[in-house]
Amino acid sequence: MQMTYYTGILCGIVCIALAFDLALKKDFKGLGKAFGTLTIAVILAAAANYSSIYNNYIMSEESIRGESELTSSNVDSEDQAKQSSGLKWGYVFDWSYGKSETFSLLVPNIQGGVSKSFSQNSEPYKELITLVNNRQIPQESAGQLFSYTHEYWGNQPFTQGPVYFGAIICFLFVLGMFVIRSKVKWVLFAVTIFFIFLAWGKNMEWFNDLFYYYFPLYNKFRAVSSALVIPALTMVMIAVWGLSEFLNASKDKKKLTSSLYLSVGIIGGICLILWIAPGAFFNFVSGLDEKIGLSSTGRYFQAVVEARKSMLSSDALRSLAFIILAATILWFFLKSKSSIEKIGLIASILIAVLVLADLWSVDRRFLNDSNYESKLDQKNMFVQSTADKFILQDNHPSYRVLNTNNTFQEALTSYYHKSIGGYSAAKLRRYQELIDHYLNSEVQYIGNVCSQQAQAAITQMQNAGEQIDPNRISVSMQSIGTHAFANTPILNMLNAKYTIYHPQLPPVVNDHALGNAWFVSDYSIVNNADEEIAALKGLDPARHAIIDKRFEQELGNLKITPDSIASIELTTYKPNKLTYKTKASSDQLAVFSEIYFPHGWEVSIDGKETSHLRADWTLRAMRVPAGEHEIIFEFIPHEYLNARLATSIFSGLLVLLILGGLGFLILKRNKEA
Numbered sequence: 001m002q003m004t005y006y007t008g009i010l011c012g013i014v015c016i017a018l019a020f021d022l023a024l025k026k027d028f029k030g031l032g033k034a035f036g037t038l039t040i041a042v043i044l045a046a047a048a049n050y051s052s053i054y055n056n057y058i059m060s061e062e063s064i065r066g067e068s069e070l071t072s073s074n075v076d077s078e079d080q081a082k083q084s085s086g087l088k089w090g091y092v093f094d095w096s097y098g099k100s101e102t103f104s105l106l107v108p109n110i111q112g113g114v115s116k117s118f119s120q121n122s123e124p125y126k127e128l129i130t131l132v133n134n135r136q137i138p139q140e141s142a143g144q145l146f147s148y149t150h151e152y153w154g155n156q157p158f159t160q161g162p163v164y165f166g167a168i169i170c171f172l173f174v175l176g177m178f179v180i181r182s183k184v185k186w187v188l189f190a191v192t193i194f195f196i197f198l199a200w201g202k203n204m205e206w207f208n209d210l211f212y213y214y215f216p217l218y219n220k221f222r223a224v225s226s227a228l229v230i231p232a233l234t235m236v237m238i239a240v241w242g243l244s245e246f247l248n249a250s251k252d253k254k255k256l257t258s259s260l261y262l263s264v265g266i267i268g269g270i271c272l273i274l275w276i277a278p279g280a281f282f283n284f285v286s287g288l289d290e291k292i293g294l295s296s297t298g299r300y301f302q303a304v305v306e307a308r309k310s311m312l313s314s315d316a317l318r319s320l321a322f323i324i325l326a327a328t329i330l331w332f333f334l335k336s337k338s339s340i341e342k343i344g345l346i347a348s349i350l351i352a353v354l355v356l357a358d359l360w361s362v363d364r365r366f367l368n369d370s371n372y373e374s375k376l377d378q379k380n381m382f383v384q385s386t387a388d389k390f391i392l393q394d395n396h397p398s399y400r401v402l403n404t405n406n407t408f409q410e411a412l413t414s415y416y417h418k419s420i421g422g423y424s425a426a427k428l429r430r431y432q433e434l435i436d437h438y439l440n441s442e443v444q445y446i447g448n449v450c451s452q453q454a455q456a457a458i459t460q461m462q463n464a465g466e467q468i469d470p471n472r473i474s475v476s477m478q479s480i481g482t483h484a485f486a487n488t489p490i491l492n493m494l495n496a497k498y499t500i501y502h503p504q505l506p507p508v509v510n511d512h513a514l515g516n517a518w519f520v521s522d523y524s525i526v527n528n529a530d531e532e533i534a535a536l537k538g539l540d541p542a543r544h545a546i547i548d549k550r551f552e553q554e555l556g557n558l559k560i561t562p563d564s565i566a567s568i569e570l571t572t573y574k575p576n577k578l579t580y581k582t583k584a585s586s587d588q589l590a591v592f593s594e595i596y597f598p599h600g601w602e603v604s605i606d607g608k609e610t611s612h613l614r615a616d617w618t619l620r621a622m623r624v625p626a627g628e629h630e631i632i633f634e635f636i637p638h639e640y641l642n643a644r645l646a647t648s649i650f651s652g653l654l655v656l657l658i659l660g661g662l663g664f665l666i667l668k669r670n671k672e673a
Contacts (some may be wrong), residue, residue: 001056002221006230010191017187044657047650051643058599058640063426064091065220069529070433086219092212094157096201097225100282101154104162105231106170106267107274108362109315111282112151112308115158124149127303137297149294153286153308155203156225161366163228165235167319168326168355171267173235175330176242178259179249185241188234195234198227222425243351246330247344253334260334264327271323274316284308322358326351381412385503388416397573398516399497400593401507404447408435413500420496428595430618434490437533442488449484450501450508453477474506485512493541493616495593516570517580519588519624520545521562523615525552532617541616545591551613558623561586568624576635583628592620592633600637605629 015038022031046053060066067085086092104110118124128146131137137145152159177185197207201224211218246256273280284305285295294301333347384392391401400420403413407421414422421443457476461468481499485492492514498507523545526532535546547555566584573579578594596614603612603622606629615621624631 002226003229005217005221006195006227010195010230010234013191013194014187017184021183044650044654048647048654050650051640051647054643055640059426060220062428062430062597062599064429064432065426066429068429068433070533071530086212086217087222089212092219092222093202093208093224095159095223095225096156096203097163097196097199097228098155099200099203101156101162102196102199103270103274105165105228105235106167107271107312107315107319108162108164108365109151109311110162110274111154112311113159114161114366115150115152117147117149118151118304118307122307124300124303124307127300131297131300137300145292145294145297145300148288148292149304150286150288151308151311153284153289155287163225163232164359164362165232166355166358166362167267167271167322168351168358169236169239171263171323171326172239172243172351174267175246175259175263176238178262179242179245179256180238181245185238188238192231192234192238195227195230199225199231201225243348247333247347248340257331257334260327260330264323268320268323268327271316271320275313275320278309278312278316282309282312284312322354326354329354382415384416385500386505387498387500387503387507390506391417391498391500394497397570398495398578399513400495401498401500402443402446402491402496403500404443404450405500407443408440417498420491420494428597428618431595433533434536434618438490438536442491446480446484446488446491446499447501449480450477450499453480454501454505470505477501477505477508481509481511485510488512489539489541490536493591493593493619514542514593516594517568517590517592518542519563519566519568519584519590521560523547523555523558523560523589525549536617539616541591545589545615545621546617547613547615547621551615554611554613555589555623558587558589560589563588578633580631580633581628582624582631584624584626586626588624588626590622590624590631591615592622594620594633596620600635600640601633602636603631603633605631 019031019035022028022034065087098111101111125146128137128142132139132142150158177189197204198211201208208224213219246259249256289295289301289304294304329347329350333343336343398418401413401417402420403410409421409423411422413419420439453476454473457473458468461472488496492510492512495513495515497510497513499510500507520541521543524535525547526535527549529548532546532548539546563585566582566588568580568582568590571579571581578592580590580592582588582590595618596612601612601620603610605625610622612620612622612633620633622631
């Protein structure tokens with residue numbers, strides 16, 4: 001969607017430029033036909049993709065890409081001050097391409113390439129070993145220092161590699177700007193600069209804030225450095241177009257020779273300067289270096305700087321060599337007395353081979369045999385651990401698992417279990433806010449308790465001179481489920497029944513997990529989102545529920561009479577259909593440990609459709625009448641299904657138009673024949 005959005009902006013700029021040109025020529029008939037045809041095409045394209053557009057829109061409103069209902073947040077004050085109706089300002093612009101880093105389009109390792117440690121064959125590693133052997137750096141801190149010292153020293157948080165278009169492509173782009181005679185080249189040039197500005201993000205804040213606050217949907221996207229996909233297209237267009245003009249305009253050889261020399265002078269000159277004097281423009285120090293105190297390590301710091309400088313210098317020389325080779329081929333083309341067609345074909349093939357060699361060799365740095373895994377390796381990644389095997393013995397239809405090891409980034413838990421954590425770039429906004437306000441601290445608390453308890457058991461065995469026994473560690477850990485989870489009401493209401501603290505040890509069973517659904521004895525009505533999120537602090541979710549006043553009418557002035565023998569139980573579970581059995585002597589308020597989502601979920605009691613509401617910030621709740629009943633939640637997204645039907649209809653229409661157009665052309669050709 002983000003790439004399509006960028007492409008739409010590209011098309012819009014080109015269309016405006018062409019429309020302006022037609023208007024200057026007073027070709028209003030052509031302008032009207034063009035815009036009429038374009039309008040129909042856009043409507044058909046949007047209609048043929050309506051279900052995808054609709055689904056993304058609905059999800060964006062409910063995800064972290066939608067506007068928060070909170071007027072206060074626990075984000076930093078700068079980010080809060082810059083908040084819009086979409087993603088947080090910092091989240092959008094974290095991956096902003098550096099201004100000087102943009103030269104990576106020409107020289108790949110302009111700022112070090114990849115966020116990884118240097119190899120053990122590198123000079124920084126050898127220097128660090130020397131310093132450790134000379135006892136100038138403690139051995140215990142040397143490993144950590146080396147792991148935090150990265151080849152990449154740009155201002156992005158981290159990167160898996162630079163954006164590299166190719167030295168020859170950059171050279172041909174400049175050459176194209178000299179030799180192409182059409183005004184369209186200036187439109188493509190302007191588009192190229194425009195999207196480079198977008199990729200700079202927070203490094204050109206005044207420009208990009210205009211788009212963040214005022215351009216429709218722009219604040220729904222992040223990683224603005226990916227805007228460089230458009231220059232990757234436009235620069236190649238100019239490069240190929242320029243090469244074609246060069247090879248087909250040999251009559252004006254003096255002008256072509258001048259353009260060739262100027263292009264080599266500009267692009268080759270940049271590479272030459274970076275090769276000879278890389279330190280004249282860069283200091284080769286990153287923000288991370290400052291945080292870890294790298295500059296205070298003396299000789300090791302100097303070795304790191306020299307290694308980064310060497311990477312830049314060698315790649316600049318490499319790019320210069322490719323530029324000279326390509327320029328030499330074009331120079332021989334101009335001097336050749338052979339037929340233009342023949343020598344032009346040879347020159348094109350040779351340059352294509354050089355471009356392939358240039359890009360392939362750089363690409364292999366970042367995607368090579370070491371990046372591939374066999375099917376056996378992939379299978380072994382998901383081998384059931386001791387903790388997994390223990391949990392999978394539970395045949396209950398639904399419960400959740402907490403993994404305290406990097407909870408909201410790891411994904412392995414979700415392979416076998418319903419996970420409390422995991423990562424999604426489009427996480428539901430309310431769940432993310434629950435994480436930010438409460439879950440993070442509860443998960444950290446449980447992780448610390450587990451770590452301390454396990455270490456205490458290990459220490460006890462070591463002091464007794466005994467071997468470390470995993471079973472004894474596991475036994476000692478179970479007390480956590482009784483006392484520690486009494487302090488984690490949010491985890492309990494999310495039914496975090498098991499906690500994995502070590503994959504090769506049985507999990508901790510949470511005795512306080514509230515299960516799939518329960519009846520509360522009381523509830524409170526709050527006025528807004530700020531009051532609702534604040535009311536969760538100190539909440540006992542087993543007895544009390546927090547309801548936003550927007551759902552008050554769903555309760556119908558419910559007065560709860562506590563029923564100690566009332567019961568509610570999940571009997572069957574599917575992701576899109578959940579069935580519960582209830583029994584109570586009076587009307588009750590049930591809270592369900594399932595995420596409330598306002599689009600598509602329908603609920604019925606004994607087959608009769610009714611309504612439900614949101615409780616405790618993220619969960620579902622509903623009024624349950626006295627007696628024995630069957631409650632069914634089912635996901636039936638009528639609006640989305642209607643959107644799919646519309647998409648199918650317009651897609652069919654689009655196919656018919658294409659077939660009709662082809663038929664018309666065939667009939668026209670036969671008639672002319």
